[in-house]
Amino acid sequence: MGMGNTHKSSSWDAEDSLTAQPVAQSLDPTDWTDFREQAHAMLDDVISHIASVRENLVWQPQPQENRDAFRKSLPRAPRELDVVLGDVREKIMPYATGNLHPLFMGWVHGAGTPVGMVAEMVAAGLNMNCGGRDHVGIDVEKQIVGWMREALSYPETANGLFVTGSSMANFLAVTIAKTEKLGVGSRSEGLGAAGQKLVAYTSAEAHGCIAQAMQLSGIGSANLRQVAVDASGRMMMSHLQMMIAADRAAGLLPFLVVGTAGTVNTGAVDPLDAIADIAARENLWFHVDGAIGALAVLSDELRPKFAGIEKSQSVALDFHKWGQVPYDAGFLLVRDGAAQKRTIAQPAAYLQRADRGLAAGETWPCDLGPDLSRGFRALKTWMTIETLGTEKIGQSIAGSCANARHLAARLAAHQFFEIKAPVALNIVCFGIRGKGSDFVRELVLDLQEEGLAAPSWTTIDGQLVVRCALVNHRTTEADLDAFVDMLIRYVENKAG
Numbered sequence: 001m002g003m004g005n006t007h008k009s010s011s012w013d014a015e016d017s018l019t020a021q022p023v024a025q026s027l028d029p030t031d032w033t034d035f036r037e038q039a040h041a042m043l044d045d046v047i048s049h050i051a052s053v054r055e056n057l058v059w060q061p062q063p064q065e066n067r068d069a070f071r072k073s074l075p076r077a078p079r080e081l082d083v084v085l086g087d088v089r090e091k092i093m094p095y096a097t098g099n100l101h102p103l104f105m106g107w108v109h110g111a112g113t114p115v116g117m118v119a120e121m122v123a124a125g126l127n128m129n130c131g132g133r134d135h136v137g138i139d140v141e142k143q144i145v146g147w148m149r150e151a152l153s154y155p156e157t158a159n160g161l162f163v164t165g166s167s168m169a170n171f172l173a174v175t176i177a178k179t180e181k182l183g184v185g186s187r188s189e190g191l192g193a194a195g196q197k198l199v200a201y202t203s204a205e206a207h208g209c210i211a212q213a214m215q216l217s218g219i220g221s222a223n224l225r226q227v228a229v230d231a232s233g234r235m236m237m238s239h240l241q242m243m244i245a246a247d248r249a250a251g252l253l254p255f256l257v258v259g260t261a262g263t264v265n266t267g268a269v270d271p272l273d274a275i276a277d278i279a280a281r282e283n284l285w286f287h288v289d290g291a292i293g294a295l296a297v298l299s300d301e302l303r304p305k306f307a308g309i310e311k312s313q314s315v316a317l318d319f320h321k322w323g324q325v326p327y328d329a330g331f332l333l334v335r336d337g338a339a340q341k342r343t344i345a346q347p348a349a350y351l352q353r354a355d356r357g358l359a360a361g362e363t364w365p366c367d368l369g370p371d372l373s374r375g376f377r378a379l380k381t382w383m384t385i386e387t388l389g390t391e392k393i394g395q396s397i398a399g400s401c402a403n404a405r406h407l408a409a410r411l412a413a414h415q416f417f418e419i420k421a422p423v424a425l426n427i428v429c430f431g432i433r434g435k436g437s438d439f440v441r442e443l444v445l446d447l448q449e450e451g452l453a454a455p456s457w458t459t460i461d462g463q464l465v466v467r468c469a470l471v472n473h474r475t476t477e478a479d480l481d482a483f484v485d486m487l488i489r490y491v492e493n494k495a496g
């Protein structure tokens, strides 16, 4: 394709511009001084929001008129920045998720840090496209890859990249494992060409995104075996071996085993070292879903629980959970960076590389993941790790586990409560003695709606239980004591 006919002649442009009305096309503010003032005030307000989070409700439901404010038709005309910022202050900030608050314990939510917020502001200001090319954004991301290699004892040949979250990282890992088993030809020929059905293994406690990844990749979740777990929620090796043998005998093609480092229900850590051995013997790709737990290797105290993670072929992890980096900051690390590239890189004329200039660099992030245009997630991660240091982050992670033990001990000591699952890391599941699922549902929803605390729930042995995931670096033992008192009052009031 030549360039000749892609530009109109300059004489045509000149003639056209004589008759056309001048169009104000820049979207920058006309008054920078005013803009600066308003932006500074907004920054101050967000800092105050974070600094005073403990004094506010954890969460509050939106009144209908607030929801209605976000159901307007497409605005054609501009509104003044101060008016729009007024909406941000009044209609958005008070109704945020609540995960900054020390008594937010639902699901597995990171709390963010003020420095992460500043990083997001800088990243948006620079507005880099980190899909590739030769600029500092790529080097900062490579720094994080290097740090994760070091933290997880991976070799120099490992590569990785930021993705939205572990759901995406797990999906990519399934896809890479599939391509490595079937060969790169499967990228064009599809799964059918293999002539043999692929099967993967994970525990019955694995996150739902593993089954979803099997579905999205076309392999099918019916070909994901759910290996039974022991009383602590850990994958049973005898069961894994039996299933692999049965599938081989049936002519199927085992290709992948996914171990979980911190299950979403109870925080259990699969026996990663034993899985690594079986995977090596059976020639399976060993992937670790470390969404919750992988970063716990930063704690000297917790690292031994994750022994064997360094033998995996890939690890998915979330900086936005225990790493406290603001959403979103998922990450995939792959032992064999070349395998990752074989599965994903898609050469294109407009993405040709050079040995100098802006198009320099052999491997770009877009060769390692499906996103071409990507933001600068690496900056908030880099700034968080640089300003805090991994020792402090590791201590904060260990602190969450100590908090979980404290909460479990307080609950276990009171007649009202019973602990429903062993506390392996940072998740405490409990029931109310003599009360069933309906009571638990009401209790959780009442606490959330009153803005006092935000636990969530899960189902264990067919019964709904209260589930507290302690992830927040702001949570103290005193907060948890207040939470237990709150629970006691609630149960007493309901009984009385």
Ligand SMILES: *Cc1c(COP(=O)(O)O)cnc(C)c1O
Residues within 6 Å of the ligand: 108, 164, 165, 166, 167, 168, 207, 209, 260, 262, 263, 264, 289, 291, 292, 318, 330
């Ligand atoms: C949160 C979580 C995921 C999904 O990660 P996202 O970042 O939410 O996409 C996967 N596995 C486990 C164990 C998780 O806790």
